[in-house]
Amino acid sequence: MPALFVYLLQANAALLLFVLAYYALLRPLTFYRLNRFFLLVALLLAAVCPLIEVAGLGFAAQYLPPLPAAAVATWHSVVPPAPLAAAATSACWQWLTIGYWMGAAGLLGRLGLQLLALRRLHRRSRPAVVAGLAVRQTTAPGSAFSFWQTIYLNPVHYPPADLPTVVRHEQVHVQQWHTLDTLLGQLAVAGAWLNPGAWLLRRAIQENLEFLTDQYLLQTGFDSREYQYSLLRASALASGHRLGNHFHFLTLKTRILMMNKQQSSRLHLARYALLAPLALGLSLAFAGPKTALAPPPAALAQAALPTEAVYYIDGKPATKAAVEQLDPNSIAGMNALKGENVGKVLGNTKATEAILIITKNHENATEVVALNRKLNALVDPAGKLLLVGDKEVSLAEFRPLLAAETRQVTALSAQDARQRFGERGRNGAVLIAAKP
Incomplete structure (x- = not known):
């Protein structure tokens, strides 16, 4: 995953x-x-x-795994390419990733459009003073709301007696920075839009902010009954901007129940x-x-790597100690050569065993490309299942591709090929990975 x-x-x-x-x-x-x-x-x-x-x-x-017994008899990649089923799985994950980011981008785009709409509303409004507090007076229908440090309302939609209550309510939202909570809830939905918990969290945040504001105003001396009547009269208005904190919130019944609830x-x-x-x-x-x-990589490598072998890192001679100091996560592949294959690949007729390490940062280095060509030349594709990416090809098609391949190909034994490909791989298989 x-x-x-x-x-x-x-x-x-x-x-x-x-x-x-x-x-x-x-x-x-x-x-x-x-x-x-x-x-x-x-x-x-x-x-x-x-x-x-x-x-x-x-x-x-x-950490670096021990060399398998099969690798000591001939050359073998410790990290072979993924099977064909894994390629299909990878494509599935790619589509899921695209789908996730499209959903997140859509919700973030909607949030951006809402902010732009709010900016246009701000430009069209004008500064005013209502009940002794600075506000932005709008001409649009809808209930009063606040965003960040600004209160927006159209006074003509409220009875004059309700305006001090409405404006004071929005002032509490402003003073306690409730917009910050609202925006975090919006971002949570955008990032976790598949999770019902994110949508519940956003609603819980908005709801709790109204409970908190109602409680604060009642504790500072507002008459509970008149305050609830003001909410009831405002409930006939359409909701204001989606990003705002509203005097009239959809859960009016719940708010009244919570206001009358025993502490x-x-x-x-x-x-x-x-x-x-x-x-x-x-x-x-x-x-x-x-x-x-x-165990640290050095200790594990000491247990896994033979002491009598010669070592190469990225096509260049190295020591066993240098191999032990490599970060295992930096290794792209490791091969073992034995017997006459050492001389064929490395030109070293005295050594009987060699360990070849290729790191991820040097997979395209000149020495590595030359080494891969020599390793690929050891492969006998005759009679085996031959695959280029996920496409099966003939021996005549495969030989020139094998000779031109600068990356190391993967040769599977008959047992491994049968497990992966069924009867098609009964004689073994040779794989050339698809070009990235």
């Missing part, structure tokens, strides 16, 4: 668990400030946890303590690729 989808799987699973925990344990509570903090931290942890490396957990780093007891704070182990557990469980707690 590509790294992108490993990250998305882990991040989305963590996000969904956090959202479910919020709706099950925290949403019924009236600790709206704590709930705001929890929702933002949940979003942050879900996005960051898969990127954290924690030593000693999860998958250990991959949660301090004992309910224990629910937040219960969620701390969940956050810690998810941080560890969905942490990214892990390192260490495996």
